[in-house]
Every structure is written in structure tokens, then in C-alpha cells.
Amino acid sequence: MNKEQDKRLDDLFKKKMEDPVGEIRYDEADWESMEQLLDKGKRRGFVYLLPILSGIAAFLLIMVGWWLWKPQSADQAVQQGMHLSADHQKASSSNGTGGTKPDTILELSPSVASARPYDTIMERQAQRAHKHFDEVADKNQTLRTMQEKTSNDNIQIAEGQLPDKGQDIANTGNPAGKSGDDSQNTGVTSQQPDKSAPVLAAAEPGKAVKKTVNSFRPQYTLSVIAAPDLNGVNSFGQSKVGTNIGLTFSVGLSKKITVSTGALYSVKPYLTSFSNYNTGSGYKWPVNPSSVVADCRMLDIPLNVSYQFYQRGQNRLALGTGLSSYLMLHESYKFNYANAAYGPVSYTVPHPGKYFFGVANLNITYERQINSKFGLSIQPYLKLPLSNVGYSQVKLQTTGVAVGFNWNLNSLTKP
Amino acid sequence: MGEEELHQLIKGCIKQDRKSQKMLYKAFYGFAMGICLRYTGNRDEAAEVMNQGFFKVFTHIEGFDQNKPFKAWLGRIMMNASIDHYRANLKMSLTEDIDNAGHISDGEIADRNLSYKELLAMVQQLPQAYRTVFNLFAIEGYSHEEIAEMLNINAGTSKSNLHKARQKLKQMILQAEELPARNANYNDMNYTPIVALRAINMNGVFLNKGFRE
Numbered sequence: 001m002n003k004e005q006d007k008r009l010d011d012l013f014k015k016k017m018e019d020p021v022g023e024i025r026y027d028e029a030d031w032e033s034m035e036q037l038l039d040k041g042k043r044r045g046f047v048y049l050l051p052i053l054s055g056i057a058a059f060l061l062i063m064v065g066w067w068l069w070k071p072q073s074a075d076q077a078v079q080q081g082m083h084l085s086a087d088h089q090k091a092s093s094s095n096g097t098g099g100t101k102p103d104t105i106l107e108l109s110p111s112v113a114s115a116r117p118y119d120t121i122m123e124r125q126a127q128r129a130h131k132h133f134d135e136v137a138d139k140n141q142t143l144r145t146m147q148e149k150t151s152n153d154n155i156q157i158a159e160g161q162l163p164d165k166g167q168d169i170a171n172t173g174n175p176a177g178k179s180g181d182d183s184q185n186t187g188v189t190s191q192q193p194d195k196s197a198p199v200l201a202a203a204e205p206g207k208a209v210k211k212t213v214n215s216f217r218p219q220y221t222l223s224v225i226a227a228p229d230l231n232g233v234n235s236f237g238q239s240k241v242g243t244n245i246g247l248t249f250s251v252g253l254s255k256k257i258t259v260s261t262g263a264l265y266s267v268k269p270y271l272t273s274f275s276n277y278n279t280g281s282g283y284k285w286p287v288n289p290s291s292v293v294a295d296c297r298m299l300d301i302p303l304n305v306s307y308q309f310y311q312r313g314q315n316r317l318a319l320g321t322g323l324s325s326y327l328m329l330h331e332s333y334k335f336n337y338a339n340a341a342y343g344p345v346s347y348t349v350p351h352p353g354k355y356f357f358g359v360a361n362l363n364i365t366y367e368r369q370i371n372s373k374f375g376l377s378i379q380p381y382l383k384l385p386l387s388n389v390g391y392s393q394v395k396l397q398t399t400g401v402a403v404g405f406n407w408n409l410n411s412l413t414k415p
Numbered sequence: 416m417g418e419e420e421l422h423q424l425i426k427g428c429i430k431q432d433r434k435s436q437k438m439l440y441k442a443f444y445g446f447a448m449g450i451c452l453r454y455t456g457n458r459d460e461a462a463e464v465m466n467q468g469f470f471k472v473f474t475h476i477e478g479f480d481q482n483k484p485f486k487a488w489l490g491r492i493m494m495n496a497s498i499d500h501y502r503a504n505l506k507m508s509l510t511e512d513i514d515n516a517g518h519i520s521d522g523e524i525a526d527r528n529l530s531y532k533e534l535l536a537m538v539q540q541l542p543q544a545y546r547t548v549f550n551l552f553a554i555e556g557y558s559h560e561e562i563a564e565m566l567n568i569n570a571g572t573s574k575s576n577l578h579k580a581r582q583k584l585k586q587m588i589l590q591a592e593e594l595p596a597r598n599a600n601y602n603d604m605n606y607t608p609i610v611a612l613r614a615i616n617m618n619g620v621f622l623n624k625g626f627r628e
Contacts, residue, residue, distance in 0.1 A: 006581055010553035013538065013584070016531045017554055020449040023531045030462045031440055037470050038436070255430065313431055372433050 039314065039371060220409035221250040223377070225264060229400020233272035236399065242268040244300065244402070256308045258318070264300040266326075269293070270396060277333070278393040287343045289335035296390060297330040298352075304361055314369040324359040324383060328352030331391055349391040358387040359396075367406070377404040416442050421485060428476045436473055446486065447493045453538050454497035454550055468496035494555065498565055501547045529591060537587040545580035552577050 225246055232239035248262030270293075277292045304322030311317075331349040363381035370376060383398040390396065416424075424442070427435020447468060451461040471492050479488055538546055547566065551557045552573070557565070559573040566573070 005585075009581055009584060009588075012529070013534055013549075014554045016529070016534050017449070017453050017538070019446060020531045020535075021445060024445040024448045024452070026441055026444050027462070030444070030466065031437060033462070034440060034466045034469055035433075037466050038433075038473060311431070 035371070219252045221252075221375075221406050222409055223248045223250065223262075223404040223406040225262070225402050225404045227264075227379075227381075227400045227402035229268075229381075229383075229398050231268045231270040231396060231398050233270055233276045233394045233396055236397070238271045238273075240269040240271055242266060242270075242398070242400075244400070246300070248302070248404070258306045258308070259304070260306070260320075260322075261301065261303050264302070265329075266296075266298050266300045268296045268298065268396065268398065270296070270394075272394060274335075276392075276394055278388075285343060287337060289343060290338040291336045292392065293334040293336065294390070294392065294394075295330070295332045295334075296328060296396075299327040299329060301325040301327065302361055303357075304363070306363075306365060314375075316365075316367040316369075318365045318367070320361070320363045320365060320379075322361045323357040323386075324361055325354070325356045326358060326389055327354045328390065333392065352391070355387070355389045358385065358389050359398075360384045360386050363402075369408075373408055375406040375408065377406055378402075379404065422481060425476060425479065425481065425485065428473055431473075439472075440469055443486070443489055447489060450490060450493040451497055452535055453554070454494075454547060455500065456539050456543070460500075464496050464500045465493065467499070468493040471496065494551075497550075498547070501543060501566065504543060529588065533591060537584055537591075540587065541580055541583055545576050545583065548573050548576040549580035549584070 225244065225248055227244040229242050229244060230236055230239035231242050244264045244266045246262055246264030248260050248264075250258050250260035252258045271291060272294070273291050274289045277289075302322055302324045304320050306318040306320030308316055308318040328349075329352060331352040332346060333348075334346045335344055337343055361381060361383055363379050365377055365379040367375055367377040379402040381398075381400060381402060385395040385397055388395060421442075424435050424439045428439055444465075447465050448461060451465040451468065452458065455461040455464055468489075472489060479485065538549065541549065548562055551562045551565065552559070559570040559577070562568075562573045563570040568576075
């Protein structure tokens with residue numbers, strides 16, 4: 001065999017075939033199958049994400065669990081504080097035995113308070129409430145010095161509560177004293193910041209929250225969001241299920257940082273004890289309801305920032321935070337009474353208010369791109385109150401999971 | 416494509432940015448397809464192998480050393496994808512390998528300028544085992560020992576397959592050289608090939624005294 005001939009043959013092919021520039025036409029169909037292959041590959045990669053995702057799920061569970069437990073204990077503290085204040089008044093006004101240990105009162109007060117209608121105590125105390133305020137305060141002062149640091153907080157709360165309770169007493173016990181209400185109300189209002197400050201401090205250790213929407217591809221994304229959630233006042237102990245639906249728009253400022261806003265129509269029902277319900281307008285309750293069921297419908301306007309901390313293939317994870325404004329559309333309350341007592345059954349707020357940036361959002365978003373245009377996202381979130389919301393001035397907190405369908409607007413200008 | 420632009424694209428691909436991936440794909444489509452076409456039997460098969468190769472590129476691009484030439488890296492991936500494809504089709508190609516290359520004379524290969532398409536068509540007609548060895552030896556420049564290792568065959572088989580591949584290619588080149596020559600004749604003299612074929616057939620008829628074989 002002629003080696004030179006072979007060499008010539010090889011060279012002929014090598015020369016022409018090594019890099020056939022310009023001989024091959026690009027075919028878009030090949031890229032389409034390439035994309036399918038990439039998407040399929042990512043799906044396979046998803047399996048490896050499972051340990052990470054389950055870790056995140058566990059973290060979220062712990063977080064939600066902590067929030068469920070923590071605010072509840074604070075809530076109890078508030079209620080106990082209120083009962084404590086009532087008992088203090090009683091103790092000081094009726095027999096003046098101020099030596100009762102606060103710890104005992106704390107333990108007894110819930111049962112005492114529930115066993116005995118408020119008005120019994122209140123009637124007796126109504127006229128003396130203001131008179132004894134100073135005395136009670138003095139008593140508390142004395143007690144405080146005797147107390148451990150732990151019970152100190154409760155006493156402080158009790159102090160804050162006193163004028164408020166006094167107001168209730170006055171309202172109940174003195175139906176004819178309407179003229180005095182206004183002045184008393186101003187007293188209540190002025191006391192409220194005092195009351196809310198320690199309560200807030202106890203319930204929320206400077207925590208902020210957020211609900212983002214979707215954060216995603218850099219640049220522009222439009223998302224349709226639907227989210228079932230749980231709403232509760234101060235805790236999720238008596239939470240009710242609400243729904244949210246809306247549109248959000250996200251702008252990727254960088255590969256990692258996304259800012260989003262939008263509008264979500266939210267239905268937030270919640271149930272709370274009457275103690276959390278602030279009468280505000282000075283309405284006199286013939287009998288205090290035992291609980292309040294609220295039906296709030298609002299526009300939730302979030303403004304959130306999210307940071308994408310994980311990305312692999314089509315999957316992304318982001319942490320987000322921000323603030324929400326609630327624009328109330330409808331607000332009505334139903335009042336439940338113990339022992340078939342009578343009283344107003346419901347109240348619809350005629351002009352629901354607007355509460356700007358009153359709620360903090362915290363969320364974590366898992367996002368999965370279906371293709372270059374569309375994606376899905378799942379977002380567990382927590383909304384924590386920074387200020388009181390609604391006519392009843394409650395601290396409404398929400399947790400839920402938002403499911404979003406995202407449309408990458410950049411895909412309109414396909415490469 | 417400039418170095419800087421390429422680096423940007425690679426960066427985008429590392430972040431799994433689909434737009435960058437597409438741009439890189441388009442930029443090296445011709446080069447990659449060129450490799451896969453000569454290792455496979457047709458365009459569809461080539462596109463499939465090429466996409467497998469690009470899939471490896473996109474999923475392993477973090478591992479690419481940007482100080483080295485990207486094209487060489489990509490080319491090697493395409494070659495490996497082709498070899499993987501060859502291995503996957505090994506059972507099918509065994510039947511082809513039985514095919515015996517006809518012994519042809521070592522005639523001079525004319526210096527006629529065969530086009531890329533013509534040469535590609537010839538390579539694609541080769542049985543897969545011949546084609547793969549021919550590509551690796553003649554175009555990529557590997558030794559028989561290296562090829563033997565890559566394809567998990569012995570060096571003797573590699574040599575034999577290369578020989579057979581060359582024989583077949585020569586045959587095809589000679590045929591290709593004859594064919595255009597005949598075509599040229601038609602154009603010049605207004606003969607039709609059918610007439611010529613009939614003349615040959617007539618010879619046969621005469622030799623057989625008018626009886627069919």
C-alpha cells in the first residue's frame with residue numbers, strides 16, 4: 001500500500017473537514033432541542049436539590065413554630081397583665097390588702113376573671129377608678145421593688161393597662177356618664193402608647209418580616225400570585241384562613257437582588273378576644289363581648305427586596321423582606337358574647353382606613369423556571385405588624401404560602 | 416468573536432443564563448456541527464450528538480480553564496460525545512463491520528477539487544467503525560494505540576479499520592471523479608448517459624447471443 005497515497009487522502013479530508021467554516025447553516029430547531037435537553041437535565045438535577053430543600057423546609061418549620069409559640073406567650077402576658085391590673089384595683093380599693101404576691105395573682109387571675117363578670121368588679125370600682133389610680137400606682141411601685149425582674153414586666157404592663165381598664169369600668173358602670181367619656185377617652189388614648197410599648201417589646205423582639213413576591217430573572221417579571229394564609233392577632237393561636245390573589249411586578253437590579261411590588265386583594269378574617277379590640281370611638285359597651293370576629297378585605301401593596309442566595313439550573317432560592325401597606329376596602333366586626341348576654345352584634349366600619357408600611361414582610365422563595373418565558377414559585381411568608389392595623393387597632397400577623405406563576409417579560413425580546 | 420466577548424459569554428453560561436448559552440451555541444454551532452457531521456451518518460444524528468456535546472459544555476463550563484483555548488476544549492468535547500455515540504451504537508455497527516472493503520488498485524487520486532459536501536457525504540457513507548477510526552487518525556491525528564484505548568479496541572483493529580476506510584474512500588473518490596467527467600461530456604456533446612448504458616448492455620446481449628443472463 002502506498003503510504004504517500006494514504007497521506008494524500010488523509011490530508012485531503014483533513015484540510016476540508018477540519019473546520020468547515022461557512023459550510024454549515026445554523027438551524028433554530030437544533031437549539032430548541034438543545035433547550036429541551038437543558039430543561040430535562042435540570043429536572044434530573046432537581047433530585048440533588050432535595051436535601052437542601054428539605055433543610056430549608058425544616059428551618060421554616062422551626063421558624064413558624066417559634067413564632068407560634070413566642071407571640072402566644074406574649075399575648076398571655078398581656079391578658080394576665082390586664083387581669084392583674086383589675087385584681088390590683090380590687091385588692092386596693094375593697095380591702096387594701098396590698099401584700100398579695102403578684103405571682104399568686106398571675107396564677108389566679110385568669111380563672112377569677114372568667115368566673116366573675118367584669119361588671120361586678122367594675123361597678124364597684126367605677127367611681128373609684130380614677131381616685132384609686134394613684135394609689136394603685138403607688139401600690140405597684142411598692143410591689144415592683146419587691147419583685148423579681150421577671151414579674152417586673154407584668155407590673156409595667158399592668159400599670160399601662162390601668163387607665164384603660166378604668167375606662168372600661170367607667171363605661172360599663174356609668175351609663176349616664178357619657179359626658180365624662182370624652183375626657184376619659186383622651187386619657188385612654190394618651191395612655192395607649194405606654195401600654196403598647198412594653199407589650200410590643202415583649203411580643204416582638206425587634207423582628208421584621210416580609211412577603212415578597214417573586215424574584216427571579218434579572219430584569220422584569222410579572223407574576224400572578226395566589227396565597228392561602230393564616231391570620232391571627234398577637235399569635236396564631238386562634239388563626240383563621242384567609243386568601244390573597246393579585247399581581248406583582250419584579251425588577252432585577254442585579255443577578256441577585258430583586259425589587260418587587262404589586263397589588264394583592266386580601267381577605268383576612270380573624271378572631272380575637274375582646275381585650276385586643278380597641279373601642280376607640282368611645283362607644284360604651286353594655287356588656288363586653290367575649291370575642292370579636294373580624295372580616296377585613298384589603299389591598300395589600302407590598303414593596304419587597306429579595307436576595308437570591310442559591311441558584312442551580314432552573315431552580316432558585318431567595319430570601320426577601322420588605323414592607324406592606326394595607327388599603328382597607330371593607331372592614332366589619334361581629335361580636336360574640338358569653339352567657340347569652342346582649343349587645344351589638346356587628347359593626348361595619350363606614351370609611352376603612354389606609355395603613356402605610358404598617359406590616360413587615362419576611363419570606364423565602366423557591367422558584368423554578370419552566371422555560372425561558374415562564375416559571376413557578378412557591379413562597380412561604382410571614383407578615384408581622386409594625387403598627388396597629390384597622391379600625392380595631394389590632395396587631396394582625398399573617399403566615400402563608402404564596403404560589404406564583406411568573407412571566408419573564410424579557411422573553412418578549414428574545415435573543 | 417473577540418476574546419473579551421467570549422469570556423463574557425462563558426461567564427453567562429456559568430450562571431446558566433439561557434441567553435448566553437444560546438449565543439455561545441450559535442457562535443460555535445458550525446464548528447461543533449462540523450465535527451459531529453463527520454462522525455455520524457447524517458445531519459439528524461449529528462445534531463443529536465452535537466447537542467449532547469453542548470449539554471456537557473453547559474454543565475461543565477465551570478471546570479473550563481479560561482486561559483486555555485475554548486475552541487479546542489469544545490472540539491474535544493464534541494469528539495468525546497461522538498465516541499460516546501459510537502460506543503452506544505456498537506452493536507448496530509458490528510454488522511456493518513463484516514462488510515468487506517473491495518480491493519481496489521492504488522490508482523492516483525486526481526487533484527480535482529472535491530467540495531466539503533462531497534467529502535462529507537463520502538465519510539458519512541462509511542460504516543461507523545471505519546468512520547470513527549478514520550476521523551480520529553486522519554483528521555484528529557491520534558495514533559492507533561491512542562485510538563485503540565479510546566474506542567476500547569486493539570491497535571490491530573484500528574489499523575485494519577483505517578485501511579478499510581481509506582479503501583472505501585478511494586473508491587468513492589474515483590467514482591466521483593468519473594461521474595463529473597461523464598457529466599462534463601454530456602454538456603459538451605449532448606450525449607445522454609442512457610445511450611451509453613445501452614451500448615454496454617448491447618455488448619452483453621451480443622456476447623450472450625441475445626439471451627439474457
